[in-house]
Amino acid sequence: MSDARDRKARIAALRPAYRADLAAGGDRFLAPRRTTCPWCASTRLSRRLCTTDLLQHKPGRFTLDACAGCGHIFQNPQLTPEGLEFYYRDFYDGLGEQRMSGTFGGRDAMYRGRAEAMLSHDPAPKTWLDVGTGHGHFCAAARGVLPGTAFDGLDFTDGVEVAAREGRVDHAYRGAFPDLAPELAARYDVVSMFHYLEHSTDPDRELRAAREAVRPGGHLLIEVPDPESRYARLLGRWWLPWLQPQHLHFMPAGNLRRRLTDLGFTVVAEQHAEAHDPVDLLAAVWLALDHAAPRDDAPWLPEPPGALRRALRTALLLTGVPALVTATLLDRLAVRPLSHRLRLSNAYRLIARRP
Numbered sequence: 001m002s003d004a005r006d007r008k009a010r011i012a013a014l015r016p017a018y019r020a021d022l023a024a025g026g027d028r029f030l031a032p033r034r035t036t037c038p039w040c041a042s043t044r045l046s047r048r049l050c051t052t053d054l055l056q057h058k059p060g061r062f063t064l065d066a067c068a069g070c071g072h073i074f075q076n077p078q079l080t081p082e083g084l085e086f087y088y089r090d091f092y093d094g095l096g097e098q099r100m101s102g103t104f105g106g107r108d109a110m111y112r113g114r115a116e117a118m119l120s121h122d123p124a125p126k127t128w129l130d131v132g133t134g135h136g137h138f139c140a141a142a143r144g145v146l147p148g149t150a151f152d153g154l155d156f157t158d159g160v161e162v163a164a165r166e167g168r169v170d171h172a173y174r175g176a177f178p179d180l181a182p183e184l185a186a187r188y189d190v191v192s193m194f195h196y197l198e199h200s201t202d203p204d205r206e207l208r209a210a211r212e213a214v215r216p217g218g219h220l221l222i223e224v225p226d227p228e229s230r231y232a233r234l235l236g237r238w239w240l241p242w243l244q245p246q247h248l249h250f251m252p253a254g255n256l257r258r259r260l261t262d263l264g265f266t267v268v269a270e271q272h273a274e275a276h277d278p279v280d281l282l283a284a285v286w287l288a289l290d291h292a293a294p295r296d297d298a299p300w301l302p303e304p305p306g307a308l309r310r311a312l313r314t315a316l317l318l319t320g321v322p323a324l325v326t327a328t329l330l331d332r333l334a335v336r337p338l339s340h341r342l343r344l345s346n347a348y349r350l351i352a353r354r355p
């Protein structure tokens with residue numbers, strides 16, 4: 001009970017700042033709408049998805065456009081720096097930190113699989129930089145696979161400093177990768193970006209920074225959501241990897257391969273089934289249930305929900321339990337073994353070598 005009371009008090013303390021932010025209006029959170037594709041400059045854009053924040057339920061509407069020229073999908077209009085701050089606040093850090101460390105902390109097998117993907121290309125890298133490392137959980141798990149490797153982490157939140165204090169990373173770099181890249185030039189055998197590029201306002205700048213930080217002969221390892229997954233259409237706005245408003249860019253694998261080649265990399269591996277995280281159906285059922293239920297308390301709501309709304313929410317979520325269980329079983333037992341053949345893999349991984 002004291003945990004619940006503590007959370008209630010933290011929400012109440014945060015409420016005035018959110019109230020002031022919302023009173024100032026949400027227009028400043030969105031940049032002017034683009035008329036050209038940020039990947040290929042084509043003007044043939046069409047609306048792909050309109051949605052809301054289904055994770056935190058902060059106010060606002062978000063649109064993804066698709067480019068008919070190259071297949072790139074991107075948030076348009078895109079969040080401004082102020083908008084990014086508003087929508088990231090209390091998600092990975094602050095109020096959301098405990099929930100997210102539960103989500104990311106318990107995923108050892110997935111993290112080990114990501115490290116093992118490098119083994120056939122470089123069985124013993126000396127130095128590895130994980131860009132967008134968050135709280136460093138990948139690096140901690142990867143040490144079990146590569147005990148002789150020094151793992152450094154880079155992120156622009158204080159999570160990376162926590163990662164260093166806890167010994168999950170050897171060295172923490174806090175800031176934007178393109179700004180830090182010159183001091184990291186040619187220092188790393190491996191640079192990894194796991195589910196990082198889609199959060200970036202300018203993926204091309206990040207790729208150029210990566211080319212700088214990887215030493216000649218070293219590797220760049222990228223994992224991103226796959227916008228060509230059939231789930232993207234089947235599940236529509238309930239497909240978790242759309243993750244609005246955080247995900248700004250979705251690159252089809254062919255686009256990313258070509259850009260890496262243009263930058264002088266040699267793409268040595270493309271993996272789909274290996275990068276698939278079997279949660280699509282479970283997440284879709286959860287997002288829809290959570291959307292239909294009355295809101296849980298949050299600092300961006302004008303006031304805490306009353307007893308009746310809380311009871312209704314609990315009742316509705318309980319009726320959803322059989323659907324959640326069924327979805328989990330389908331994800332893990334039915335879809336996972338066939339994900340690549342059915343083109344349902346929700347992510348892909350590219351490994352590229354700098355000659």
Ligand SMILES: [Zn+2]
Nearest residue numbers: 037040067070
């Ligand atoms: Zn394009």
